[in-house]
Amino acid sequence: MSSTTPQPALPENTASWWKRLADSDITYSFTRSKVVMGSAFISALLLLLALFAPYVSPHDPTNLASLDLMNSLNPPAWLQGGSWDYPLGTDNQGRDMLSALLFGLRLSLSVSLASVILAMALGITLGLISGYFGGWADTIIMRIADIQMTFPAILTALLVNGVVRALLGLNHTGGADYWVLVLSIGLSFWVQFARTVRGSAMVERSKDYVAAARLIGVRPTRIMFTHVLPNVLGPVLVIATISLALAIITEATLSFLGVGLPPSNPSLGTLVRVGNDFLLSGEWWIVFFPGLILAILALSVNMLGDWLRDALNPKLR
């Protein structure tokens, strides 16, 4: 926040950014809560594991040639019949669960991040247009947003997914699955961004500095993105974090329903779907670990988002 409010040239301002960060309210609030620190630690750990999945996972689950059906359905290492070659056991195709998990985590996170970025770009742009210009543009955009708000996000995502897949037909190549998923989640999450940005933009629009900028002939796009936008970034950040947790769950739901990523390139949701078939047959590890990681990931990101919302809310300080 400090970067957006004009500050007098005080000595603190010349201190390193690290020191300024360490002295800020946010850091203070962060260090006061063990839950938040724990969530941040877990989120960071999972993010790192996802980033470096190819280096930390014991096997390459995308290399189909390395799978051996004879190694299928091995239990985790600490159980009878397990081996440390496959620490969390194997699935019915002989795929190492740990490696599949790490790669699945990577996919889940990247789909969710990409779709939140898409939702954010779309929501911010439409929200700024709506708030800054008002009039019919505002009416149209906000009515669309209202209509979309009446549907649960998962329904919108399923709808978009179905329509895009129908357009692509059965002939699309494997890579399309990923982008279809990003598109369907992104399109179902933009409304929150648009509404928030619109509200702030309406407030900022009538302020003197915007009027001044307009007087000296600055183009509306420039005013919107360089003057108005920085002032609404705080709430956008909060929504983005909470949306990320929701996007992770939505991705998993879509993949669980079989309209997400294919089993040959599984996300966490796909792994849960595949493992679901083994729920009643004793091979619990196929479904348990992906489910567990999914729950931990969504929970910790959500916690972070909640905390960020409180920390950035001046009324709660």
Place this chain on the structure above:
Amino acid sequence: MTSLNFSPAIRSALRLSPFKLSSAMVLAASLLATPILAHNAAAKTFRYAFQGDLNALDPYTLDETFTIGALGNVFEGLTKRDKDLKIIPGLATSWEVMEPTRWRFHLRKGVKFHDGEDFTADDVVFSCERAMTGGSQFKGNLPAVKQVVKVDDYTVDMILSSPNPILTSQLDTLFMMSKKWAQANNAMETQPASAKELNPGALKADGTGPFYIVSHEPGVKTVFKPNTGWWGKRTDNFDEVDFTTIKSDATRVAALLSGQVDMIEPVPVQAMQKVNDNPGTKVLSAPELRTVFLTMDQKRDELLFSDVKGKNPFKDVRVRKAFYQAIDIKAIDSKLMRGLGQPAALLVTPVVFPEAKDFKRFPYDVAAAKKLMADAGYPNGFSLTMHCPNDRYVNDEAICQAVTTMLARINVKVTLKAIPKAQYFALAGASGGYGTSFGMLGWTPASNDPLEILTQLLGCRDDKGNGGLFNYGGYCNPKVDALAKQAMVETDVTKRNALLVEAFKLTTADVGALPLHQQYLAWGISKKIQIVQRPTDPILFYEAHKD
């Protein structure tokens, strides 16, 4: 229940649709609830669930075992099969061969369709013509039939273009429809399997069988009620049969274990133990006549789904053989199928064709497969898309995934598209223009005769499906066709078998298709249910009973 179970004739007299009738029955039942319960302790509802959908009720849309089985409760053919699969009279009480190309069928008198109309020769002529044209998948059941002629109201002649000793074994699943009903319901033409939407006529059915359909929501629920005016003998005590689709393996098993349904098919192999250990349920298992195999498009000059352009790698027998030898069927059958699969060397089971035992699979040998690929000019492999049903055969998607893995070892990059059977058969079959490059099919010879394999699955065809209608790969060897033609008219069993063996030797050497295994039937039933499990896999309610 007798007081409430209107016979179809009464129903038509009352001009009530099944829907109105059922609501009337509910009303009546609520008024008479107590006496009926006391009176009718034996009447039961039978609930069963399958992994895939029952889609169109048009009996010629989909030549698929499950659909035929379900519709076999509603419709009947001129012939039927008994529990040992022997041909017995159905809607025809007797038949005679007037001359080798002219068969006379004497129809059963007094049979009524569910809507109350009489079953007559007109319906037979209409049904056969309907099955031989348009989007019908049953053209192969009447391969040599040139014309069906009405002699009188209860006699028809089938005129053949060449003798066909197994004609009656092909008629048991060619169900008879009512001409008047079809006219009234705009169902004169067969609903094609590839159509995006079902015609209203394909959502209803009017047969002569032991059950009629009360309501049908494709993919959700279908309700059957007994046809009390049925001419045959029934052993069931059901007053209603509910069919539902439960796609998820775990949910289906849970539904059986909890008693929500009385029967499921299939029991996923990983849950067999669980179903048998549960006190109220058990698995009925037996080798099925079905052979599951992979199809390779050998007809197009360029595959639809591959990075090889300008030529079709599957036209080279070395590539087909390399695929064959790269697949470790023993691992699939021991691990994925948990022993409930029997590796197959032919597309027909030894149960139907004992000579199949003498055929051996090409050995699983990755090095040999790699060499074949290199010889064929693909040392670095190629990539292609495989289409697979994911709700049809036991572990279909898992098997395709395993095949994908195994082919990766000979550098073939396979992208797997596993889709529901309705979509899959529409894409891969004649009505979809045989639109797969590499796919899966399972076949039960409904005629219980190996010749059907050579004509339906391996006979030459054109792009529209004239010829081997289910020859998804478009394999064609004129010598095989010639042998099949000879076998069709050969009446001496030993000579006929020799012809068939010779033909199968050719198809094996050509690797016309890639046989995988015979799967086991796995029905999960409540111990309260007695039901006949035929190796052809139909679920026939009238042979069942609930305690």
